[in-house]
Amino acid sequence: MLERGDRVGGAFAMTAQPTFYLNSRNRPGGAGLAGDQGASLNRLPGALVQAANVSMAEYQTNADMGFVIRLALAQFADVVPGANVVSVSGDEGYVQVEIRDRGSYEYGRLIDARGVGDPIAQGLANGTHIFTFAQFMQRMAGTWPLRGLRRVAVVGGGDSGKCAVESLLGVAPPPVMAAAALDHVDRIDWYSETIPDTCDDWRERVRGRYQAIGGYLRPDRFGVQRLAVLDRPAVPVALPDGVLIEGRTYDLVIMCTGSREVEVDGLAESKFSLYSTPDGVPVARKHLSMPAYRIGPHAQLPFTDREYAEGIADIPANKVSMFRTAAKTAALAATLPETAEG
Secondary structure, three states: OEOOOOOOOHHHHOOOOOOOEEEEEOOOOOOOOOOOOOOOOOOOOOOOOOHHHHOOOOEEEHHHHHHHHHHHHHHHOOOEOOOOEEEEEEEOOEEEEEEOOOEEEEEOOEEEOOOOOEEHHHHOOOOOOEEEHHHHHHHHOOEOOOOOOOEEEEEOOOHHHHHHHHHHHOOOOOOOEOOOOOOOOOEEEEEOOOOOOOHHHHHHHOOHHHHHHHOOOOOOOOOOOOEEEEOOOOOOEEEOOEEEEOOEEEOEEEEOOOEEOOOOEOOOHHHEEEEEOOOOOEEEEEEOOOOEEEOHHHHOOOOOHHHHHOOHHHOHHHHHOHHHHHHHHHHHHHHOOOOOOO
């Protein structure tokens, strides 16, 4: 397993401490569809230890899932951290992978599992007053993470934006050290054109996992409303001691505007087509000329007819959810023949 960073496990392993909750409830059992109350949606097929075995909380944390992923890799994989893949070439019989500063290696098959990619706003973030989601989560894993922050903006209404808002409101996993007097944000402006801006609308339209946020979209018993949704895009401008958006100044801006594919020569999206199991279910994307497959969120697999019928496709974020992608990856592994290298 070639890992670009120094810590395997994708977004779940961006911090050693719990910083956000997973989208699915803690359920013991086997894999299944979202509506199956007997299914465990946070499941790694084939892993001896599951997230449901680690935590008794209603929702597991990212650290729980990261731990389970690393346990599974310790059983089955040789992990090579710090491996930056530059290019991939080959034909139907082999794949040659060039790793920066390490030379080229030949494999019988390549599984492209690069997740959702790098943050779109990575070039805009400065690490001081403008953060990407990952940078903010790393801050939340430290001590007194919100000290000195009184007015904060979040840009983007996806799952990462919701997790960032939870942390700012204090309803996410607690930091290692925090105190209400020090770690309290007075005002959060949430720039997004896709999320409800009232408490009642939030309760009606947003999945149960994020319901706690809705209560902050109305004034509290003192008449103070800490969270406001602003239905428009935002472009932050860095200042020496803060950030400016539309004439408003902020101590911190968190960019949760999505991710884009990490480019690797030879693995362009146009080189892949859908790959289905014998029963016709798309489980991956296969390279047109090499034994290479895209899996997981990176494959961007379309919803099936059954997923539309079950209502899974009603939530766009389910397209890259673990309960969809993990089961499909397991189905791919079960149908592929063994390679010459094993």
